[in-house]
Amino acid sequence: MSTALLTDHYELTMLRAALRSGAADRRVVFEVFTRSLPPGRRFGVFAGTGRLLDALADFRFGPPELAALRAADVIDEATAQWLADYHFGGDIHGFAEGEPFFAETPVLAVEGTFAETVLLETLVLAILNHDSAIAAAGARMVGAAGDRPCLEMGSRRTHEAAAVAAARAAYLVGFAATSNLEAARTYEVPSVGTSAHAFTLVHPSEAEAFAAQVAALGVGTTLLVDTYDVPAGVAAAVATAGTELGAVRIDSGDLGRVAGAVRAQLDGLGATRTRIIATGDLDEHAIARLGDAPVDGYGVGTSLVTGAGAPTAGFVYKLVEVDGEPVAKRSVGKSTRGGRKRVVRRHDLNGRAVADVIFPSPPGSPSAPDRLSGPSGPGVDPAGSGDALPASPRPPDPARDRDLLRPLVKAGEPVGGLTGPAGTRRAREHHRLALAALPPTAREVGYGPPCLPVVHAEGRP
Amino acid sequence: MSTALLTDHYELTMLRAALRSGAADRRVVFEVFTRSLPPGRRFGVFAGTGRLLDALADFRFGPPELAALRAADVIDEATAQWLADYHFGGDIHGFAEGEPFFAETPVLAVEGTFAETVLLETLVLAILNHDSAIAAAGARMVGAAGDRPCLEMGSRRTHEAAAVAAARAAYLVGFAATSNLEAARTYEVPSVGTSAHAFTLVHPSEAEAFAAQVAALGVGTTLLVDTYDVPAGVAAAVATAGTELGAVRIDSGDLGRVAGAVRAQLDGLGATRTRIIATGDLDEHAIARLGDAPVDGYGVGTSLVTGAGAPTAGFVYKLVEVDGEPVAKRSVGKSTRGGRKRVVRRHDLNGRAVADVIFPSPPGSPSAPDRLSGPSGPGVDPAGSGDALPASPRPPDPARDRDLLRPLVKAGEPVGGLTGPAGTRRAREHHRLALAALPPTAREVGYGPPCLPVVHAEGRP
Numbered sequence: 001m002s003t004a005l006l007t008d009h010y011e012l013t014m015l016r017a018a019l020r021s022g023a024a025d026r027r028v029v030f031e032v033f034t035r036s037l038p039p040g041r042r043f044g045v046f047a048g049t050g051r052l053l054d055a056l057a058d059f060r061f062g063p064p065e066l067a068a069l070r071a072a073d074v075i076d077e078a079t080a081q082w083l084a085d086y087h088f089g090g091d092i093h094g095f096a097e098g099e100p101f102f103a104e105t106p107v108l109a110v111e112g113t114f115a116e117t118v119l120l121e122t123l124v125l126a127i128l129n130h131d132s133a134i135a136a137a138g139a140r141m142v143g144a145a146g147d148r149p150c151l152e153m154g155s156r157r158t159h160e161a162a163a164v165a166a167a168r169a170a171y172l173v174g175f176a177a178t179s180n181l182e183a184a185r186t187y188e189v190p191s192v193g194t195s196a197h198a199f200t201l202v203h204p205s206e207a208e209a210f211a212a213q214v215a216a217l218g219v220g221t222t223l224l225v226d227t228y229d230v231p232a233g234v235a236a237a238v239a240t241a242g243t244e245l246g247a248v249r250i251d252s253g254d255l256g257r258v259a260g261a262v263r264a265q266l267d268g269l270g271a272t273r274t275r276i277i278a279t280g281d282l283d284e285h286a287i288a289r290l291g292d293a294p295v296d297g298y299g300v301g302t303s304l305v306t307g308a309g310a311p312t313a314g315f316v317y318k319l320v321e322v323d324g325e326p327v328a329k330r331s332v333g334k335s336t337r338g339g340r341k342r343v344v345r346r347h348d349l350n351g352r353a354v355a356d357v358i359f360p361s362p363p364g365s366p367s368a369p370d371r372l373s374g375p376s377g378p379g380v381d382p383a384g385s386g387d388a389l390p391a392s393p394r395p396p397d398p399a400r401d402r403d404l405l406r407p408l409v410k411a412g413e414p415v416g417g418l419t420g421p422a423g424t425r426r427a428r429e430h431h432r433l434a435l436a437a438l439p440p441t442a443r444e445v446g447y448g449p450p451c452l453p454v455v456h457a458e459g460r461p
Numbered sequence: 462m463s464t465a466l467l468t469d470h471y472e473l474t475m476l477r478a479a480l481r482s483g484a485a486d487r488r489v490v491f492e493v494f495t496r497s498l499p500p501g502r503r504f505g506v507f508a509g510t511g512r513l514l515d516a517l518a519d520f521r522f523g524p525p526e527l528a529a530l531r532a533a534d535v536i537d538e539a540t541a542q543w544l545a546d547y548h549f550g551g552d553i554h555g556f557a558e559g560e561p562f563f564a565e566t567p568v569l570a571v572e573g574t575f576a577e578t579v580l581l582e583t584l585v586l587a588i589l590n591h592d593s594a595i596a597a598a599g600a601r602m603v604g605a606a607g608d609r610p611c612l613e614m615g616s617r618r619t620h621e622a623a624a625v626a627a628a629r630a631a632y633l634v635g636f637a638a639t640s641n642l643e644a645a646r647t648y649e650v651p652s653v654g655t656s657a658h659a660f661t662l663v664h665p666s667e668a669e670a671f672a673a674q675v676a677a678l679g680v681g682t683t684l685l686v687d688t689y690d691v692p693a694g695v696a697a698a699v700a701t702a703g704t705e706l707g708a709v710r711i712d713s714g715d716l717g718r719v720a721g722a723v724r725a726q727l728d729g730l731g732a733t734r735t736r737i738i739a740t741g742d743l744d745e746h747a748i749a750r751l752g753d754a755p756v757d758g759y760g761v762g763t764s765l766v767t768g769a770g771a772p773t774a775g776f777v778y779k780l781v782e783v784d785g786e787p788v789a790k791r792s793v794g795k796s797t798r799g800g801r802k803r804v805v806r807r808h809d810l811n812g813r814a815v816a817d818v819i820f821p822s823p824p825g826s827p828s829a830p831d832r833l834s835g836p837s838g839p840g841v842d843p844a845g846s847g848d849a850l851p852a853s854p855r856p857p858d859p860a861r862d863r864d865l866l867r868p869l870v871k872a873g874e875p876v877g878g879l880t881g882p883a884g885t886r887r888a889r890e891h892h893r894l895a896l897a898a899l900p901p902t903a904r905e906v907g908y909g910p911p912c913l914p915v916v917h918a919e920g921r922p
Contacts, residue, residue, distance in 0.1 A: 129617065305773075
């Protein structure tokens with residue numbers, strides 16, 4: 001299935017006009033960035049790369065797409081001929097998927113002719129804006145949950161295809177599993193699920209429902225105990241499954257209070273290893289409040305897939321360079337900074353990130369590491385080479401700094417290993433390591449300023 | 462492409478257990494409703510039916526889906542065999558697409574065996590929750606815009622497939638057009654678009670960019686005049702295209718003030734028929750504030766596709782009947798009302814809706830009209846048969862009341878005319894007529910109580 005029409009009409013009319021004017025062949029750079037993080041957020045999470053590279057491979061204009069565009073007079077015949085041969089042949093640099101990011105920092109740079117790059121705006125932004133919004137929200141929930149697992153259960157609260165991407169984004173930032181079966185198939189995200197209230201209601205009694213579930217799924221299953229009366233449900237659950245029952249789920253009421261009572265009841269019945277899963281309108285704040293309750297896992301739905309109040313990441317796709325010269329618009333309140341940029345995350349001698357530094361120069365040197373290599377980040381530098389001042393003019397030190405814009409596509413060919421299940425796992429690991437290197441405020445659920453400064457440096461690093 | 466895995470793991474495990482217990486074959490009814498509208502909203506808009514019927518037709522478990530589910534031990538062999546033959550063979554009643562709705566009212570009823578109906582929960586909810594959230598937000602914007610057109614431009618701010626559905630939902634509630642080319646192809650939503658700031662920046666001068674655009678798209682095009690300096694941009698636009706220039710677009714600054722200045726400048730240049738299109742972070746409140754400004758159309762993006770603060774409609778899918786008997790869970794704060802229901806919208810003698818009345822009985826009589834027939838709604842009843850009391854026990858009057866739950870699927874066969882471009886146009890027309898029959902508060906942009914009461918009646922109508 002072609003992704004070519006998942007775009008805006010004006011990109012095709014711009015192409016049509018640019019082919020006539022000659023601007024189509026100019027060499028340009030578009031950068032993707034956000035003007036601000038959602039209020040109070042400590043960091044953003046860059047996500048969507050794996051999906052973007054897949055969508056880019058399918059961004060071709062076949063006869064059905066060209067016929068539709070011609071019929072509506074979106075394009076003329078010359079444009080149709082140009083599009084028939086289209087495939088993106090330029091370069092893309094981007095943050096690693098899972099990378100924390102901050103406002104004003106370019107997270108993606110697309111380089112090529114104006115014609116081939118302008119067409120990608122909507123697809124690039126749609127994927128990155130959605131996936132990054134979910135990832136950023138999910139990271140806050142994972143942070144609030146500490147070492148208790150978060151389970152993604154939001155498929156029913158968002159578009160059916162967005163649900164698959166949301167499950168992937170949640171896994172990327174540390175969710176343990178999803179309810180979404182297509183995400184399990186496509187990205188190998190572990191999937192979980194047992195039963196809903198309807199399953200209890202369709203049986204003559206709760207005990208019969210529990211017996212049916214245990215017969216089919218084993219005593220390690222999770223029984224939903226709040227259809228009628230929680231203490232009676234817990235009693236029936238243990239009577240049915242025995243003290244080796246895997247877990248009970250509670251989905252309503254004052255979850256902290258109910259969890260405490262259920263824990264005491266389970267322990268009293270000898271089901272000391274039976275876990276308690278809490279679900280029901282949880283967000284990062286509710287998860288944090290349950291920190292002292294005997295809850296063993298959180299199911300999160302609506303709040304995750306709607307971005308915890310920020311359902312889109314705010315990325316824009318702006319032209320910053322034409323034929324090697326910086327360009328920028330000057331609209332009131334929406335001005336942009338011309339010229340392509342290089343972004344370096346600086347770390348102190350302990351491997352702790354201290355600043356993102358933006359240099360007015362092309363993306364980084366090939367010698368800088370493109371993957372984090374250990375739990376303390378890349379910055380462990382026993383030799384100790386010096387300063388930790390964010391805006392210091394010292395050049396990036398490959399031993400403890402990282403160039404954040406890394407090659408994703410070279411002359412139209414995607415770098416390997418970034419898509420599918422492997423790319424998802426790689427992004428999850430990158431996120432874990434990169435987050436661990438951020439200042440401690442990154443892990444605070446309370447709202448506050450971004451956890452890392454962004455500094456604009458002058459000149460080349 | 463099968464939609465069967467766009468669902469939650471637990472639906473398959475419930476099926477697996479129900480096939481063993483015998484509950485799979487029980488005749489059941491699930492109803493879809495929301496517990497509340499988003500705060501301050503006057504009405505919801507039911508949307509997604511056309512997409513749901515398409516997705517339902519593709520909800521089949523082929524060898525790839527079954528292999529994935531077996532490999533992950535989501536299902537056993539007996540369940541796989543049952544699923545291989547699956548297609549939904551039950552009945553679905555639902556509100557007309559585009560119908561305004563209120564809290565607690567069932568908007569969809571799915572009837573069949575437990576096995577065949579429980580599987581649809583996630584797909585049904587995902588589609589309806591997304592599309593209805595966008596439609597409800599869009600309806601507020603259309604209301605705020607009055608007789609000025611709203612243009613949907615939010616594709617870049619949401620998941621790339623959700624963008625297509627959002628464009629469709631916006632059209633359904635009265636948006637004039639979309640920027641999304643796939644929505645134009647799939648649903649025949651009119652698409653529009655001309656150029657972005659990048660097009661101006663890639664040319665040596667604004668005047669050259671305008672000349673290129675006019676050469677390709679004609680003088681009826683829309684020129685974006687705020688890349689550098691608005692007065693200079695307007696002057697260049699008219700100098701290039703002449704006084705027959707179709708429109709100018711402004712995307713930044715104080716839009717009301719800028720629009721006033723631009724209008725004066727255009728008029729002074731003789732371009733009195735050149736329209737002004739305003740874009741840039743508009744929502745229904747911003748649109749309302751621009752009511753006195755000389756703006757001729759609104760481009761709306763982020764706010765629309767994120768549901769104007771309510772990105773999901775809050776629908777749930779609850780079991781209400783098993784083998785003809787009402788069932789309901791009694792969870793604290795999340796109890797449900799058992800038994801299947803009939804919903805009638807009552808109108809006064811002037812065709813004005815006065816209440817939605819919920820009866821504890823199956824969906825309505827075949828004699829009641831299922832489509833609105835005129836601009837004043839179905840209630841024009843010159844003979845005048847009497848009362849307008851919302852909770853009156855009088856039976857529904859086919860001449861001026863409407864049964865809202867209408868057949869959508871009968872024994873697995875969808876009713877015709879509800880999908881694709883024709884279904885979309887039909888929903889748009891239904892919405893227009895049904896909205897016109899609501900009380901005037903429906904059209905207020907300010908927040909307030911729902912514009913229509915929902916009444917639970919006792920007994921059969």
